Amino acid sequence: MNEIIRIRAPWKTIDGSVSLPISKSMANRIIMLKAYSGELNHPPDDRDSGDTTLLKRNLQKIAQQNDEGEPVRVDCGNAGTVFRFLLPFLAKRNGTWILTGERRMLERPVGPLVSALNSLGADIEYLEENGYPPLRVNGKTLSSGEVKVDTSISSQFVSALLLLAPFLESGLSIKKTGENVSGSYTSMTTSLLRSAGISVSVDGDITRVFPGIINTTMLKPEYDWSSASFWYTVVALSHHGTITLRGLTPPERSIQGDSSVAGIFRSLGVFTNNTDDGLVIRKSFSVPTITRIRLNMRSTPDLVLPVVTAIAGLGYGALISGIDHLRYKESDRIRALITELRALNAYIDYAEKMLVVHPSDIRYLRPVNTYNDHRMAMAFAPLALISRTMEVRDPGVVMKSYPEFWSMMEELGFEMIRI
Template sequence: MNLKVQKSKAESQKSKVEITGSKSETNRLLLLQALYSNISLENTSNSDDSEVMADALQKSKIKNQKSLIIDVHHAGTAMRFLTAFFAIQEDKEVILTGSSRMKERPIKILVEALQQLGAEITYEENEGFPPIKIKGKKLRQSKVSLPANVSSQYISALLLIAPKLENGLELILEGEITSIPYIKMTLALLNEIGVETSFVKNVIKINQKSEIVNHQSTIESDWSSASYWYSIVALSEIGTQITLSSYKKESLQGDSALVEIYKSFGVETVFNSNNSITISKNSNLKLETLNFELNNCPDIAQTIAVTSFGLGIGCHLTGLHTLKIKETDRLEALKTEISKLGANISVTTDSLTIQQSNNLNSNIAIATYQDHRMAMAFAPLALKTPLIIQDAEVVSKSYPAFWEDLQNIGFLIEKE
């Protein structure tokens, strides 16, 4: 489904949007809930990824079914977390597979780490990539090391199962650590349910915990989803306000860096007493190149790049090496699509640079590469020029109500 997206003449300057729970927090807590049945969850994400995760974990509970085939489709988080989860499910044999793109996304570093702990995992097709076969068993080792600059999802996958290992886990990270906020999120969620952890220099230790007391978690709304609303406000007239629920000032999510980053785009954030935030455009910008290091929040790079281009200012974004193994190679995809609109953009293996320019081509069709963030990052540009977003339904991966929410605040959206 292709959608034409454009600005409404009757666009409201003040709007409210409800955003469901963080996909990152939800998927971690779903796995912990599967390990400890007396955890209850509120405000879970309604994303495809979280539904895939929940469905797979539900299948794991079926008694007398020792062999399973689970298809995670495009859900990278589910692939990584479930690989670790099923490695410790004794007497279960599982084949984890996914979409054609998923079969191109590496899993070898996580598999090898689990094998160090004693896991039995083999590749069904290509070495180092899904699909994989996992024969669940008790893992008796308690010490493992892996490169620190890998996707934090590999690290979190190990940390989440660690309390159920008979001697806990000591994880040694070698080199400079990537995406520390996501690791700290995982540790904080473990702490919330009563698991003792430590993170000193490059060593993480998780204590064994066989049972926990009854625990209820209310999941904070998703900051990655909030990024598109920050972009919309930045690209709007001074005075535009959007209220989003529900967010914490002391967030576990790395993408809450939006609050500081978007000050450079004239957007201010107010945390309200009811856990909502109000974001407002309150100033114009100096036309200077902005520099952001996004090692801790790479998922908002596409949004920031599009915002910069739409405002006619340059940007230099670094710390983006993990974007090449996402739903698509996000750096190359951004380069291709934003160039169509008239941008002068260059990318390396871990950075992106857009030159200051006022070029903006109209009625361009944006390819989304089966990547939800490509669709949503480009949509706010409709405030500047009509756009066609191809395969627009891909947003359901993380934010199913995205197009409906845009319409509700005054965007005109038509099927092509």
């Protein structure tokens, strides 16, 4: 945990290609639909993220248990998707389960999902603080019906119920209450259900999922747009750089909400073109005249870090709204982002639920702390292009979503020194 990676930017113009991981958001949803259909053993894949590997291991462990004896401990680390997706699955599966995780996971709310499941007849109890893990889950048959879910903290509560819904006798009707954050991920889940042959109707805040048999052969994950966003930051901060994103689905065809990063970075002078080899992103030779950018990122929280570090590195100003739920991610990302950018001489504040970035001159002053958060490491690494050198603590955190990130940086000409 004390390891530091020193990143030295290349002197030559960046011109290369990178491979991307499979979208862990899509992969984990597909794996859960297969698990509900009875397929719990999934072979490892070199393209898997750390979260997907953890989900596969936990499902294999669950498959090996019977419903007798002591409660079975299922550890989800700091993977919110894994924890929240497994909760309804275990609530419906015979056995007694202790669902837990790392310290940070125990600080991440799960109350709205527990309340919704208990209203369907689940038997879930809190073992420590109400509303938070760890949980004791006594598996049993769940009923169909209607549930209300507060979506102001996480869309994963809704997605977890959507994945469960086709396997209930009469399906499920879900009413979203509160601010609808990360809505693009809910849309991804409904798109996958429809691709698998499940009937889904959406009417405002109410989503109705009908029971059915999943056609898992129709479910194919895309390469990850969330991971691609960090290469947009690299190109934005480069001197007319070009990167090919191999195999990435064009934004107009992708079901990933984070494909909107292409449009956001266009305003920062990065253009996206489709080719036979993948998407090519290029820094424009004409520099956009920008004083301040205003963005609402309520539906795309995973883009906040790469977008904000790019804006800060370019010396622009910005007003970013719709991000209060970032406090409940792998780290408190609002606090972490502000702390680490200020340590690099940036002028940034959070007031009235708005992140305010003032034009600044980024300088390397000390290693960047990553708070056990993969996206912090990958978002700050490209700032080496501004300061020529950047140091990042605990570089291994990228294993959670993008194990090849540092080797891809090297392929683009960055020098990586572990100290």
